[in-house]
Amino acid sequence: MTKEQLREYESYLNPLLEDKKVQQMTKYIQHGNTTCLEHCQAVARRSAEIAYKYNIQVDMKSMVRGALLHDYFLYDWHHQKLGNLHGFYHPGIALRNAMRDFELNEIERDVIRKHMFPLTLYLPKYKETVLVCLADKDCTIREFFASFFKKAVCKA
Numbered sequence: 001m002t003k004e005q006l007r008e009y010e011s012y013l014n015p016l017l018e019d020k021k022v023q024q025m026t027k028y029i030q031h032g033n034t035t036c037l038e039h040c041q042a043v044a045r046r047s048a049e050i051a052y053k054y055n056i057q058v059d060m061k062s063m064v065r066g067a068l069l070h071d072y073f074l075y076d077w078h079h080q081k082l083g084n085l086h087g088f089y090h091p092g093i094a095l096r097n098a099m100r101d102f103e104l105n106e107i108e109r110d111v112i113r114k115h116m117f118p119l120t121l122y123l124p125k126y127k128e129t130v131l132v133c134l135a136d137k138d139c140t141i142r143e144f145f146a147s148f149f150k151k152a153v154c155k156a
């Protein structure tokens, strides 16, 4: 990212990142040693990097905000009775929590609800959602393997 791109990205990310409700995500581990907030931040950054790199015209603000809230489910899924089904039901829970705590536009709601495509069959409606889907998978794989090799990768 260029300095200008980084400044734009951070102008959309930081107000939400500083919100105490969003910081609740530091309490939960997502993959390996990565907290939910670190994961969401990494996904937001990766989504923005892809859009900037390939010059894809997106609503950057909505994409970054949707990405930061995409896993706003606020529980430890490792200790859930239905842990194996977490992949299917957490986007709906994340969306419900995010709509309760923040005002979201249609793109932001689409990003959160459909980020697990193709595991869940909700087809992304916007290119912002497609980019977050890709970034989420990329970051998840890195975080998963980082826990094996005990070194941090894909940190925002």
Ligand SMILES: [Fe+2]
Pocket: 070, 071, 090, 091, 115, 116
């Ligand atoms: Fe997710």
Ligand SMILES: [Fe+2]
Pocket: 039, 043, 070, 071, 136
């Ligand atoms: Fe995720």
